[in-house]
Amino acid sequence: xxxxxxxxxxxxxxxxxxxxxxxxxxxxxxxxxxxxxxxxxxxxxxxxxxxxxxxxxxxxxxxxxxxxxxxxxxxxxxxxxxxxxxxxxxxxxxxxxxxxxxxxxxxxxxxxxx
Amino acid sequence: xxxxxxxxxxxxxxxxxxxxxxxxxxxxxxxxxxxxxxxxxxxxxxxxxxxxxxxxxxxxxxxxxxxxxxxxxxxxxxxxxxxxxxxxxxxxxxxxxxxxxxxxxxxxxxxxxx
Numbered sequence: 001x002x003x004x005x006x007x008x009x010x011x012x013x014x015x016x017x018x019x020x021x022x023x024x025x026x027x028x029x030x031x032x033x034x035x036x037x038x039x040x041x042x043x044x045x046x047x048x049x050x051x052x053x054x055x056x057x058x059x060x061x062x063x064x065x066x067x068x069x070x071x072x073x074x075x076x077x078x079x080x081x082x083x084x085x086x087x088x089x090x091x092x093x094x095x096x097x098x099x100x101x102x103x104x105x106x107x108x109x110x111x112x113x114x
Numbered sequence: 115x116x117x118x119x120x121x122x123x124x125x126x127x128x129x130x131x132x133x134x135x136x137x138x139x140x141x142x143x144x145x146x147x148x149x150x151x152x153x154x155x156x157x158x159x160x161x162x163x164x165x166x167x168x169x170x171x172x173x174x175x176x177x178x179x180x181x182x183x184x185x186x187x188x189x190x191x192x193x194x195x196x197x198x199x200x201x202x203x204x205x206x207x208x209x210x211x212x213x214x215x216x217x218x219x220x221x222x223x224x225x226x227x228x
Contacts, residue, residue, distance in 0.1 A: 001161070031214065041220075042205065042218040042219065042220050042221050043159075043205070043216075043218050045215060045216070048214070090157050092159060094159075096214075101147050101164065101166075101209060102147075102149070102161060102164050103161075103216060104161055105151075105158065105159035105160075105161070106158075107156070107157065107158040108157040108158055108159075110157060
């Protein structure tokens, strides 16, 4: 497994502002992912954070709204831009080492947009 | 297409009762992996188990056990002598060997009453 931390753990933001969420892993990992979990729902993959290149976004998610950085093999950020109340969710990062076929999750960031 | 079905939206039992959470999956791949994750009220996703498609042995870990049946495409999870701390949402998920993306069930909310 891996030790994964996320900052902030929760935040309350105003409509139209942006929030950057950080994900830090205690060791190098091949794959890092960002998920959204809307209230009472299952998880939806936003994108795969690729080290040294642009993230790969899933259908329905775009870079302008959810810019992602991954400067190295242990760190990634997700920005939720121009927020609206519909963005209120838990945002989770997960990691997977090559060949492990198991994703481990960070503690999540609980975002409320007013 | 891949699909994971958790038909039980919510289950409520009294402490010390046994409870089984159902998971049925669909895939055309012969190689795939099945997972169970626990999400307590804190929001963190906790990895419980991974099972690959070639290993149909049942698994027991303390009060937790898993029954993998390829004939019925099911991967059910049983908690024996349930405890209040088992209260959480439990997710079943699937990854096909050819695809990194986790396919999630809708989750089952388990409530253990004291």
